[in-house]
Amino acid sequence: MREKVSPQIRFFGRTVCGKGSGAESIGTGLRGGKLQEIEVVTDKLGKPSIRLFGYFQKLAEQLGVVNWHLSLTHEQGYAAAFVVMEVEK
Numbered sequence: 001m002r003e004k005v006s007p008q009i010r011f012f013g014r015t016v017c018g019k020g021s022g023a024e025s026i027g028t029g030l031r032g033g034k035l036q037e038i039e040v041v042t043d044k045l046g047k048p049s050i051r052l053f054g055y056f057q058k059l060a061e062q063l064g065v066v067n068w069h070l071s072l073t074h075e076q077g078y079a080a081a082f083v084v085m086e087v088e089k
Helices: 007-025 054-063
Strands: 038-042 048-052 063-073 078-087
Touching: 007 038, 007 048, 007 054, 007 063, 007 078, 048 054, 048 063, 054 063
Parallel strands: none
Antiparallel strands: 038 048, 063 078
8 A cells, every 4th residue: 555645745756856867868967966956947837947057057058958848747656757958059
């Protein structure tokens, strides 16, 4: 029998999952940077995206990243994120 997970824990898990997916998509994971340098943000309609600072921002600029697409989901005790980076050629 599964324990009921509070909405706050689900939101936190989904956010951390989004941060981790952003770090992985840039190619380093958390090596070299900190989780606090990746922020999951939403627009006025609730669409999620990623905002970077510090090490990750510099790396994204070097790679030519111009846009992020982030999809987040959670169900009971599970969270998942899918990230697409648009890179300028």
